[in-house]
Amino acid sequence: MTTAPGRQDTARPQFTVEPGRLDLWLVHSPLGTEAGQLDRSDLDADEQRRADAFVRRDDGLLYTAAHIALRRLLGRYTGTAPRQLRFVRERCADCGGEHGRPALAASSPPLHFSLSHSAGIALVGVAAVPVGVDVERLPRPATVEYCLPALHPWERAELARAHGADRTRLFGRTWTRKEAFLKGIGTGLRRSPAQDYLGGDRAAHPAGWTVLDVPCGPAHVAAAAVRATAPRTVDVRRLSREWLRAPDPLRTDPPADR
Known part of the structure; x- marks a missing residue:
């Protein structure tokens, strides 16, 4: 059975969320003529407005690619048409306000996810735990x-003990670990960055969390944090730009380079 472009029926999940597993997906911003070929039909009206509101065109394209990828990936994990996914906010771990981690309004099986994007690259994380x-x-x-x-x-x-390029990369690793952890607990930078240690001594990191550096190329640094002991499996894949133009992603394997 086929469906019209922009419409997908509910299907059997094609990715699984498993205890002890962390899936990480790298998404690169479209280049050249690819920019006009992104299929925005999966985005809701608010996402499309946000994408169009960026002052810098490149930032808008990265936002668009990142959110298409997020919806299509979560659609594959849940067996839900990407356009039908609804997002909510969990309660903040510090104040209890409804501005904590983003979450799916309904998810079977239950899953947790996180999204980040910067300067041409986006990263999506999916796990069975926060x-x-x-x-x-x-x-x-x-x-x-x-x-x-x-x-x-x-x-x-x-x-203070690092210099030059080593100092810059050390800061980048420390900062991304910190932001990944703060997003994982649902506070973001509303919690003081000075409150938690995410430096080189992993034994001194916040209890109950595992924080990992993620390879993503020479010009970027990335990290992931999960509320668990170290995952048994960490799978990092680069999502093909081509998949972001596919008209029927629930029935098309997402091309990815390991």
């Missing part, structure tokens, strides 16, 4: 110095 991901372009030295006072004292001490 998860947070973050990807950032490597910062400039001036950015490192500006943000340094916001870090945990132990993190500042580690950075």
Whole structure:
């Protein structure tokens, strides 16, 4: 059976969410003529407005690609047409307000996800437990110095011993671990970045969480945090740009490079 472009019926889930497993998907922004070929039919009206509101066209294209990928991937995990997915906010872990982690309004099987995008790359994380991901372009030295006072004292001490490019990359790794963890607990930067240590000593990281560095290329740094002991399986895949143009993603395997 086939469906018209932009319409997908509910189908059997084709990806599984398993305890002890973390799935990570890297999405690259469209290039050249690909920019006009993104299939935006899966996005809701609010997402389309947000995509069109970016001042920089490249930022809008990355947002669009990231949210198409998120909907299509979650559709594959839940067997739901991407356009039919509805998102809600969980309660904040600090204040109880309804601005915590994004979540699916209804999900069977239950799953947790996180999305981050920066400077041409997006990262999606999916797990059976709360998860947070973050990807950032490597910062400039001036950015490192500006943000340094916001870090945990132990993190500042580690950075004081690093120099040049090593210092920049160390800061990037520390900051993405921190943002991934804060997204995982559902507070984001409403919680002080100085409150939790996410530096090089993993034994001193917040109890009950595992924070991992994610390979994503020479110009970016990325991390994922899961509320669990170290996952038995961590699968990092690069999602093909071609799949973001496919008219029927529930019935089309998402091309990915390992």
